[in-house]
Amino acid sequence: MVNLEQLQSFMKRQVEEDRKQSYVNVSGTSLQDALKQASIELGLPVKKIEYEVLERGSQGLLGVGKKPCIILAYPARAPQAGLGTDEFPDLDFSALAAERGNPNQDGEVFVRLSSQGVLLKVTAPRGNGVPATERQAVEMLSSRSAGQINKGMVAKVVKLAEGEFVRVGDYDHNPSNDAILSLEIADMEMKAYLTALPPGPGGADPAFDTIIAFLEQNGVVEGINSDAVAGFIDRPQYKVPFVVAEGIPPKNGADARVVYNFQTDPTKVKLKEVNGRVDFKELNLVQNVVEGQVLARKIPAERGEAGRTVTGKLLPAKDGKDFDIDVGKNIRLSEDKMTAVAEMNGQVILSGGRIHVEPVYTVAGDVNLKTGHVLFLGTVLVKGNVEDGFEVKAAGNIEVMGSVGKCNLDAEGDIIVHQGITGKSAGVIKAGKSVWSKFIENSRVEAGELVVVSDGIINSEVFANRRIICKGKRAAIVGGKLRASEEINAKTLGSVAGMETYVEVGYDPHSKEHLVALQKRDGEITAEQGDIALNMKTLEHQLRAKKELPKDKVASYNDLKQRKVTLMAEQKKLREEIAGIHNYLNQLKFQGKISASGTVFPGVRISIKDAMLEVRNEFKGVTFVSEGGTVKVTKYEESDEDISMMNRRG
Secondary structure, eight states: OOOHHHHHHHHHHHHHHHHHOOOEEEEESSHHHHHHHHHHHHTSOGGGEEEEEEEOOBOOBTTBTOBOEEEEEEEOOOOOTTOSTTTSOOOOHHHHHHHTTOSOBOOOEEEEEETTEEEEEEBOOBTTOOOOOHHHHHHHHHHHOOSEEOHHHHHHHHHHOBSSOEEEEEOOOOGGGSOEEEEEEETTTTEEEEEEEOOOTTOOOOOHHHHHHHHHHTTOOSSBOHHHHHHHHHSOOTTOOEEEEEOBOOBOOOOOEEEESSOSOTTOOOOEEETTEEETTOOOOOOEEOTTOEEEEEEOOOOOBOEEOTTOOEEOOOOOOOOOOOBOTTEEEOTTSOEEEESSSEEEEEETTEEEEESEEEESSOBSTTTOOEEESSEEEESSOBOTTOEEEESSOEEESSOBOSOEEEESSOEEESSOEEEEEEEEEEESSOEEESOEEEEEEEESSEEEESSOEEEEEEEESSEEEEOSTTOEEEEEEEEESSEEEESEESOTTOOOEEEEESSOHHHHHHHHHHHHHHHHHHHHHHHHHHHHHHHHHHHHHHSOOOHHHHHHHHHHHHHHHHHHHHHHHHHHHHHHHHHHHHHOOOOOEEEEEEEEOTTEEEEETTEEEEOOSOEEEEEEEEETTEEEEEEOOOOOOOOOGGGTOO
């Protein structure tokens, strides 16, 4: 398909060729006679002449009404390279019309009076537009000039509709009556307005080049709007000023800015959906970052772009302001100062335009629906309570100034609860290091090192990899299960009511707990194997009695047989793991001891390594140790563990 640029180039060449051509308007009694006359006037053989029939002529009736044949003749053009029918197919004007953004437009006629003569331009219709007619062209020419018009050339221009001005006639040109141009430069030389007074009798319309030269002569050299000038040439509006040039305003450079890789507005809460419901406990108020994480990048300041007035004066622009990323605690800048990076795990905060990473996240009140669950890659300080149903997880320590309810607390460091833990048989507390609390009640507590309580442990499961210390005026351990590798020490063990209290030392509590779970599963497998064996024997008995079993019984027997094989494989692997844990526990060098500075009540069960003792009589001020595979009662020994929180926090 031919594009607009190709078409314009082709038409321009055609117009230039037309201007070089010699035209003759001849007549004859017939077409052949007219061509002979044209050959004489052009000095060319008939075969090298192209022509257009203006009037076909008529023989009339008996010589009455006879009319001559009139033609417009001119030398034939030589074929141009690249414009053969194979190389230049039929032009698709509809596509060009669409390309110009207006699918339908009528053909138009334009007339200009120039110093060279009367000029005519006709444009082709677009899409479904109507072509301009010769009559329209003649009428417009008549309205502008009383000069001599070449009607044949008018017809040719209308027919070709090439969109270029073509000389079609002459008139008596009076240069003194040409259109007069005036110029106004306004808006601090940022705009130029051109006004033209109409030409007088015999005067010419201003030409495109004339207008451009006029602007330049009057100092307008920048921002000239060629389209506006061309539009005036086609449709001149005299005595009406129009913007012929506009200056280029300066463009100041944008200031440097910082793009943050975290939410800078803490009030924007993103609620999490669970199974299609919004979980109001998952508020995600803490923005955790890790060491080495990129937190912000700087977009450098931009250079300004100078402008110019229509008279060419330079309008300087300002470069954007530059600045460094403002960093605070635990943040470092890259060598090029374009990137801010976290130096530690914690909470990223933007305060006063400065970025910080805080190793401690502080909850000013309670952990509840207002705060949601708390997950932090540092230390969490809760100045109130942790209400039922909420979680606090920290890569550092967790310190709660109030109490902890039926909650989950999980810290890689220490957990300190100033007012105590009331788990309501569902709360779970896990610390990678130690747990300090005023009391523990109906909870499960696991610690990598110590569990230290001042007012007692009641009906709870407490496991410590080293020691459980219950020390204070009311430091009693009543009910539940407690395991520690090295020592359990309290003022009182058990209660007057004989509540069952199980205390065990000398083992790695996690390994021992896993061992208990494996042994429980081993027992379940043994029981299931017994049931399978019984059912298989029943089916085998039926087979011997009836010589044949129904298909469903056969399928059931095969399922039992396969299940038996599966259980045997599982039990084999299970018992290998049990044996491995036994070996590990036997190799541990923990001696272990259990002590009570006050009273040990009946109902307390004591386990030190493989030695067991069920207390049936009341003891006072004693320490239990293992000796010779039995539990031996000795004089009370004070724990040598330093349980001061001040020496352990930090």
